Every structure is written in C-alpha cells, then in structure tokens.
Amino acid sequence: MDITRSFSFILLLLSVIVAVSEAQTFNCTGSYCGECTIKGPDCAWCRQLNFTSMSRCGTVTQLMNAGCPSESIVRRKRSRVEILQADPLEDGGNGRESVQLTPQHVKVYLVPNEREYNNFSISYKVARNFPLDLYFLNDPSFTMRGLRTQLQQVAQSISDEINKTTTDYRFGLGTSMDKVALPFTRTAPTHKQNPCFGTSFLCDPPYSYIHRFSLSNNVPGFISAVNAVNLTANFDSPEGLFDGLMQAMVCGSKIGWRSKARRMLVYATDINFHMAGDGRLAGILPPNDGKCHLDASGMYTMAELQDYPSIGHLRKVAAENNVNVIFTIGGDTRSQEEINRIRTRYYDRLAAILPGAAATELTPTADNIVTIVSENYRRLRETVVLEVKDLDTTDIQAIRFFSSCYSDVPNEIATCTGLTVDRQVDFMVIIETNLQVCPAMRNLTFNIVPQGSEDRVQVDVEWDCDCDCEKEGQVTRAAEYCNRNGDLKCGICDCYTGWTGAFCDCDETKPEIEACSGGNSTEICSGVGECQCGMCRCENDDVSGKYCECDRTKCDIPSGKDERCGGQGQGVCDCNTCRCQGNYYGSSCQCNDDLCRNENGTICSDKGTCDCDVCRCTAGYAGRFCDRCTAANCTENPCSSQRQCVLCTAFLEGTLDQTACQEQCAHVEVVSVIDPADNFCRFLTGDGCYVEYTYDIVNGTLAAVRVRGTKVGCVEAANLTTIGVGIAGAILAIGVLLLIIWKLLTMLYDGIEYSKFEREVQNPTWERQENPIFKECVTTFQNPVHETNMNGTDTEKGMM
Incomplete structure (x- = not known):
C-alpha cells in the first residue's frame, strides 16, 4: 500500500x-x-x-x-x-488472529545533519472480531445493590450486544470498598464482623478489594459470581475503590488480561473517592507501590499498609497496561441531581486525565448498564489515537503524525474517530532530528501504539554514520599500500597495533609504555602527549621533556610576583620544581632567611629557627628575632633579674650593698629620659612609686640597662588616708540628706491626703447618687401607635 x-x-x-x-x-x-x-x-x-x-x-x-x-x-x-514486517490487516475469527495495524516492524536509518525529513506510512482498520476483555469493578455497598441485581439479569444481554461487534469477548468481576481502619471503617469487633451491625442487614466483613471472577467467556459462571456478592459497608462517605482499580490493572495474570485484546474496566459507584494522602488520616504513610498484592483468595493484602494511589499514578499504570476505564455513577438512594453533581465534579475530571476513559450515569435501577457498556465499547472501537511509547532519548527531536481521516487534505493529527470495519485510515509518520554528530548510542527502539490497544509498530532506529568503504567487503585487509601493516579503508591506512604513519611504516612494535615512558611510569608520554614512532610529541608548549614529564604550570608563582618561582634572581622552574637562587628557598622560592637576621647578623638570635621569613622561637623566648626571654623562671629575664641593680644604682635601695652594687651593676646607667619603645620594664616599689627602665641584648647577652633617675606615679600614704576618710564622710552625708528629703516628702503627701478626706466628709455627695445595680420594680413602656400632645394627653396615630 x-x-x-x-x-x-x-x-x-x-x-x-x-x-x-x-x-x-x-x-x-x-x-x-x-x-x-x-x-x-x-x-x-x-x-x-x-x-x-x-x-x-x-x-x-x-x-x-x-x-x-x-x-x-x-x-x-x-x-x-526498511519495512521488516508488514502482515496485512485481518478481521480475525475462525482461528485467525486479528490485525488492526500495519506494518508491525520498521527500521529507520538516520544520518546526522539531515535536512530532509524521514517518513514512513502506517495503516489502521477496525477488526470485526478484535478480542475484548471486560472487567466489572463494583461498589458492594447497600446503595449499589441495584447494579448487582441488574448485572445478574442483563449479563446475557450485554454478551449478546457485544457479540454484534466481536465474538471474542470475556467477562470478569471484582468488588472494592475501603481500608479496614478508622476513620474509613469502624474497627470495633462487632462492626468488623458485621459492618451493618444495628440494622436489619447481615453484611460481609469489611474489605478493601476482592477479585471474584477471572476474565472468561463463561457467562453463567460470571452471573454466579455476581450473585455470590454480599453487601458490605464502611464508615465515612468516600469509597476506597482506587485501591481496587490499581490492583485490577496491575494483576494481569490473576485478572486474566490477554496480551492482545481491548481492555475495558467498568468502575461503578455512587460517591466520590479517596486518593493519595488520605491514608494519613489512619496513620498509613507509605505510598502505593503500584504492584500486585493479591493472595490466593483474590483479596488485596496491603490495604492497611500502603496509602491510596494518586491520580497521576493511576494514569501512568492505565497507559502502561492499556486499560480503558468507564466510570458509571448511580445508586438506589441518590437523586438524579446528586448523581449529576458527583459525576461532573469528580468523575468527568478524572476521566479527562486517564487515557481512553469516560464517565456516565446509571439510572436508579441500573437498567441502562447494557447501553453504557455497548456505547463505550463502540466509542473505543471506532476511535484510534496514536501514541509514541518507550522513546527515551533526546537524539530524536519530534515524531509527527499526518492523516486525512477527516478530509481529503492531510492534517497534522494523531486521532481519528468514526471508524468502521469497512474504513481504513492511513497515517504518515515523520521523524525529526537535530543531531550534528553521531551519538554514542547508535541504535534505539520505540513503539507507535493505538491508545488502549496492544497493537504496535516497532520502530528500530540506527544512526548510519559509517561509509560503505569502511565496512566489511570493501576493506582491503593487510594492504600492500599499507606495507601489510594495516587495512586500507576509503583510501587511507588503518594501521595495526605497533605501526603508525600514513603508510603504517613507523614501527612501534616496541611497547609504547617502554618507548615513551622510560619504563618508570605507567602512562605514555605522562598522559599529556602522543607516542609517535617511539618518541613523545607533547600536547602544548608548557609541557616538555623526553617523556613530556615536565610541566611549567606545576611551578607556583610567589605572592606579589608575576613569574613562576619569582623569576630572575629568585628562582627558575626546572621540570615541575622551582630551583631557587641565592638565599631564597621554599616550594616557589618565596622564602629568604635574611629577613630573620638581627642587626648582629645572627638568625633568630640563635634562639629559634627561620621558617620562611618568620622566626619560630624555642620555648621561653619571644620577639621578632627571639631576643626576649619570656619564661616565668627565666633567670636571664632583665625585667626581673635587674631589679636589685636598678634600685641600688639609681636610688641606693634594695638588698645589695654598695660594694656588691659596684661589682655586679656596672652595666646600669642612670638617665633622665628613657624610650618605652625599647625593651621596657616597670615595677612597683614598697613606697607606692614605679621604677622604669629599658635594656639592650647583644648576641643573646644583656649589654646595658638604662634606668629613669626619678620614680613615677608616687602617692603619699598620708594623702591616701585623708582621701579615704573624705570619701567615706561624703557618702555618709549624702545618705543622711536623702533620708531627710524622703521624710519631708512623705509628711507633705500625708497632709494633702488628710485635707482631701476632711472636705469629702463635710460634703458627702455619694448619698445622692443612684446605685448602679438597683432596678425599679415598675417598668414603663410607650405605646408606639400613640403619641403625647403638648398638653400631656394621648393622641392616637393613624394606621395604614
């Protein structure tokens, strides 16, 4: 075609x-x-x-x-x-399998940067005897008992009606109520045994979902299964049919869904639904996993352990399993207005989300169930919606469908309706790509399927990126042109291992790891070059050496410099490492010991080590050049060891006599002014005065001490006593004064209050005031239709 x-x-x-x-x-x-x-x-x-x-x-x-x-x-x-399989369209029946979509398998070869579109055609035609699997999922509550009665009576009528369009059909049955947990269902023992306790009805124990009859063409067996369903009940208003809907769709082997059949599920209820999140009301937090959990009896076992499924989850599962859901809303006790409100508010919106779904209303006696089933089957049968499935790649930009199902002129459309067994519809499938290079994954597969059907066109895509002269049959193996050391492909040599060059004449039979790594490394050319004919060719100017082992970028640039290793006079980069000059050292030649030398030329006063321009002093020493002893027991600390020399030399005080002072303190000099910026010392003497002095250290030895000739900060003891007595007396005087002021103020306030009291006693106005809680025993009302004239007489008002 x-x-x-x-x-x-x-x-x-x-x-x-x-x-x-x-x-x-x-x-x-x-x-x-x-x-x-x-x-x-x-x-x-x-x-x-x-x-x-x-x-x-x-x-x-x-x-x-x-x-x-x-x-x-x-x-x-x-x-x-390339068309790989194209079985002709077939109505089916008499042992033949129906075919509604052709071809069934195509292969598309794509080339990057293709400016023309890649297209192929597919055809669809309704088969006369396409298989139908029809599953009823019912609400078994008291208000839905009419549907059970009708199903018993009209099951054969439904069979006869469907038989007009296909002879290959099967029926199945399941019932779904709600989770057996508060607040959804009463959990008292009496209610768990009979949820209709307190009424005249005997109901089955509550349950979430039970699969009762697997899909079969045994209509009497289906009727018996319907007749065996007893009523049950829950507590709150919404029902938990979503649990049953999920299980009916995913438990394919237990429900009996056939791989190639149109799958219809009739969901019947008279109330709205619980959905994901409502399970939290009963402390059920784990989300629904979308897996089958039916025991041998067909009962759902995870209802009280998993939340209700979400609408999005149901949509995904319905699309994956090609299940078309028909929501039928109605009941024995609901008014038509209530049914219409529930359908439009909940189920019309839900049907718009699920693929191929629809919502309709049951009559109070459910006698229109035959019409609902037949009309919805006809709607699904006469409509085709093409979808792309399993396409998980960005290498294909778009897949577009064109058809002339509604007119003689093709339009971009993937949906055609009003199909019949005598009418075939054709689609043109166009694949758009935007790749400019060949992808890493050269092959992929996706499917084109009619919505709600297992028919499909499998599309295999191969990115054809190689020239034919590069493929087997056109390649010259061990070509003489390539010195027998390579294959000739499309006019150039593809050299064998160990040979390189335009004509494969460069012998590299010696292992590259040996030739281009010196045998000391596991990387060829240090990973930054290529081994060509046993020699390294480094990838850029920063890399050098026989094996590309030297990299200038591995040498650091010192802070404040522009060149690596500091540049001329400081250091040069020598194969990944800075080679320092003069007194410079460090990883980037950033350090110099000259900055640790004191004025005498010693490094850190021989009391520490130079660590990159900074003295690291040994314990007990401090200062930029470690020239000051700081330990508590340091006998060489001039601030403590020179106190007696300072006292005897400058003030003839202390424990040293004159002879000892002259012998031990010759280095002490008395001056009038000292510089606190030097090594400064200060201590308090017993007479309340401070003595100040400085010292010099030369080659780690105390060289000179300069002491101020006068003491500073002195305060006489007598003055101290006078000041202390004066402060205490002032505080006492202030306290006495404050007490006197307080006493005068209280006396003045008491006098004012007493005068006020005497005036109130002489003029008692409260006796003439009315008690606010007193009520007269006589109540006077004014007649609204009379009014009083100026003379005090009543005048009757006119009434309209």
Whole structure:
C-alpha cells in the first residue's frame, strides 16, 4: 500500500521550511570517511590513493576541483526506511488472529545533519472480531445493590450486544470498598464482623478489594459470581475503590488480561473517592507501590499498609497496561441531581486525565448498564489515537503524525474517530532530528501504539554514520599500500597495533609504555602527549621533556610576583620544581632567611629557627628575632633579674650593698629620659612609686640597662588616708540628706491626703447618687401607635 503521493505536498512544504530555517554553512572536516560525510549535506570524501592536493574531506565541488575523480568521491548517505514486517490487516475469527495495524516492524536509518525529513506510512482498520476483555469493578455497598441485581439479569444481554461487534469477548468481576481502619471503617469487633451491625442487614466483613471472577467467556459462571456478592459497608462517605482499580490493572495474570485484546474496566459507584494522602488520616504513610498484592483468595493484602494511589499514578499504570476505564455513577438512594453533581465534579475530571476513559450515569435501577457498556465499547472501537511509547532519548527531536481521516487534505493529527470495519485510515509518520554528530548510542527502539490497544509498530532506529568503504567487503585487509601493516579503508591506512604513519611504516612494535615512558611510569608520554614512532610529541608548549614529564604550570608563582618561582634572581622552574637562587628557598622560592637576621647578623638570635621569613622561637623566648626571654623562671629575664641593680644604682635601695652594687651593676646607667619603645620594664616599689627602665641584648647577652633617675606615679600614704576618710564622710552625708528629703516628702503627701478626706466628709455627695445595680420594680413602656400632645394627653396615630 502506497500513500506517499497523498502526502507529497506536506513533505515538500516541510522541506522548504527546513531549507529556510536551518540553512547554514557546514565545515567539512574529519580524519576518516564517516566522520567527514556526516558534517553536512554537501560533504564528501576522496578515496583515491595518494591524494594530497587538499584534505580528503570537503564538498564535492572542492574535491573535483582538486583533482579527485568522480568515481573516487564517497558521497553522504541519505536517511531511509526498511519495512521488516508488514502482515496485512485481518478481521480475525475462525482461528485467525486479528490485525488492526500495519506494518508491525520498521527500521529507520538516520544520518546526522539531515535536512530532509524521514517518513514512513502506517495503516489502521477496525477488526470485526478484535478480542475484548471486560472487567466489572463494583461498589458492594447497600446503595449499589441495584447494579448487582441488574448485572445478574442483563449479563446475557450485554454478551449478546457485544457479540454484534466481536465474538471474542470475556467477562470478569471484582468488588472494592475501603481500608479496614478508622476513620474509613469502624474497627470495633462487632462492626468488623458485621459492618451493618444495628440494622436489619447481615453484611460481609469489611474489605478493601476482592477479585471474584477471572476474565472468561463463561457467562453463567460470571452471573454466579455476581450473585455470590454480599453487601458490605464502611464508615465515612468516600469509597476506597482506587485501591481496587490499581490492583485490577496491575494483576494481569490473576485478572486474566490477554496480551492482545481491548481492555475495558467498568468502575461503578455512587460517591466520590479517596486518593493519595488520605491514608494519613489512619496513620498509613507509605505510598502505593503500584504492584500486585493479591493472595490466593483474590483479596488485596496491603490495604492497611500502603496509602491510596494518586491520580497521576493511576494514569501512568492505565497507559502502561492499556486499560480503558468507564466510570458509571448511580445508586438506589441518590437523586438524579446528586448523581449529576458527583459525576461532573469528580468523575468527568478524572476521566479527562486517564487515557481512553469516560464517565456516565446509571439510572436508579441500573437498567441502562447494557447501553453504557455497548456505547463505550463502540466509542473505543471506532476511535484510534496514536501514541509514541518507550522513546527515551533526546537524539530524536519530534515524531509527527499526518492523516486525512477527516478530509481529503492531510492534517497534522494523531486521532481519528468514526471508524468502521469497512474504513481504513492511513497515517504518515515523520521523524525529526537535530543531531550534528553521531551519538554514542547508535541504535534505539520505540513503539507507535493505538491508545488502549496492544497493537504496535516497532520502530528500530540506527544512526548510519559509517561509509560503505569502511565496512566489511570493501576493506582491503593487510594492504600492500599499507606495507601489510594495516587495512586500507576509503583510501587511507588503518594501521595495526605497533605501526603508525600514513603508510603504517613507523614501527612501534616496541611497547609504547617502554618507548615513551622510560619504563618508570605507567602512562605514555605522562598522559599529556602522543607516542609517535617511539618518541613523545607533547600536547602544548608548557609541557616538555623526553617523556613530556615536565610541566611549567606545576611551578607556583610567589605572592606579589608575576613569574613562576619569582623569576630572575629568585628562582627558575626546572621540570615541575622551582630551583631557587641565592638565599631564597621554599616550594616557589618565596622564602629568604635574611629577613630573620638581627642587626648582629645572627638568625633568630640563635634562639629559634627561620621558617620562611618568620622566626619560630624555642620555648621561653619571644620577639621578632627571639631576643626576649619570656619564661616565668627565666633567670636571664632583665625585667626581673635587674631589679636589685636598678634600685641600688639609681636610688641606693634594695638588698645589695654598695660594694656588691659596684661589682655586679656596672652595666646600669642612670638617665633622665628613657624610650618605652625599647625593651621596657616597670615595677612597683614598697613606697607606692614605679621604677622604669629599658635594656639592650647583644648576641643573646644583656649589654646595658638604662634606668629613669626619678620614680613615677608616687602617692603619699598620708594623702591616701585623708582621701579615704573624705570619701567615706561624703557618702555618709549624702545618705543622711536623702533620708531627710524622703521624710519631708512623705509628711507633705500625708497632709494633702488628710485635707482631701476632711472636705469629702463635710460634703458627702455619694448619698445622692443612684446605685448602679438597683432596678425599679415598675417598668414603663410607650405605646408606639400613640403619641403625647403638648398638653400631656394621648393622641392616637393613624394606621395604614
């Protein structure tokens, strides 16, 4: 079947759009044929031997102008479609399997940077005897008892009605109520045994969902299963049918869904539903896992352990399992207004989300169930909606469908309705891509399926990026042109291991790891170069050495400098390491010991070590050059050891006599002014005065002490006593004064209050005031239809 001409104008239009919107200049480059030809629609490869006029990759015009013969030019491949399976459309019946969609398997070869669209056609036709699986999921509450009665009575009528369109049908049954947990269901023992306790009805114990009858063409067996369903009940208003709906869709082997059949599920209730999140009311937090949890008896076992499924989850499962849900809303006790409100508010919205779903209303006696089933089956049967499934890649930009199912002119559409067994509809499938290079994954598969059906077109996609002259059959193995050391592919040599060069004449049989690593490394050319004919070719100017082992960028730049290792006079980079000059040292030659020398030329006063320009003093010493002893027991600390010399020399005080003072304190000098910036010392003497002095350290030895000739900060003891007595007396006087002021103020306030009291006693106005809580025993009312005249007499008002 060929429908290409009916869509030719569409492809022409799309080609024009692509030519205008995607016009660009392609740069034809590549080191081998396949890499070159995929760069653009005009790119080609010259396979002629010894072609050196230009690069082998270029446009056809460029290669021909450069002298490459036309027969040696390998042109770009075009995308194409191959039909692998195309069974004809078949109505089925009499042992034959129905076929509604053809072809069933195609393979599409795509080429990057393709400007033309890749397309193929598929056809769909309603089969006369396409299999139907019909499953009833009912609410077994008291208000839905009419549906059970009707199903018993009209099951054969439903069978007869469906038999008009297909002879291959099966029925199944399940009932669903709610989770057996408060607040959804009463959990008292009496109610768990009979949820209708307190009424005249004997009900089955409460349950969430029970699968009662697997899909079968045994109509009497189905009727018996319906008749065996007893009433049950829950506590709150909404029902938990979502649990049953999920299990009915995912438990395929237990329900009996056939792999190739239209699957219809009739969901019958008269109230709205619980959904994901409501389980928290009963402390049920784990989300629904969307897996089958039916025991041998068909009962759902995870109702009280998992939350209700979400609407999004149901939509995903319905699409994956191709189940078309029909919501039928009605009941014995609901008014038509209530039924309509529930349907429009809840189930119309829900049906709009689920694929192929619909919502309709039951009559109070449910006698229209036959019509509901037959009309919805006819609706699903006469409608085709094409969908793309299992396409998990960004390499394909879009898949578009065109059809003329509604008119003689094809339109971009994936849905056709009003189909009959005598009418075939054709679609053109167009695959759009935007890849400019060949993807890492050269093959992928997706499916085109009619919504709600197991029919499908399997589409295998292969990115055809290699030239034919690179494939087996056109490759010359161990070619003489390649010195028998490589294969000839598309005019160039593909050298065997151990050989390189344009003609595979460079012997690299010696292991590269040995030739280009010196045997001391596991990396060839240190990982930053290529081994060519046993020699390293480093990748950039910063890398050097026989094995590319030296990298200038590994040498640091000192702070405040612009060159690595500090530059001239400080250090130079010598194969990954700074080689310092003069007194500089450190990883980047950033350190110099000269900054640790004191004025006498010693490093850290021989009391520490120089750590990159900073003295690290030994214990008990401090200062920039470690020239000050700081330990508590340090006998050499001038601030403590020189106190007696300072006292005897400057003030003839202390424990040293004159002879000892002259012998031990010759280095002490009395001056009038000292510089506190020097090594400064200060201590308090017994007479309340401070003595100040400084000292010099030379080569770690105390050299001189300079003491101020006068004491400072002195305070006489007598003055101290006088000051102390004066302060105490002042505080006492202030306290006495405050007490006197307080006493005077209280006396004044008491006098004012007493005068006020005497005035109130002489003029008692409270006796003439009315008690606010006293109520007269006589109440006077004014007649609203009378009014009093000026003389005090009543005058009757006119009444309208």
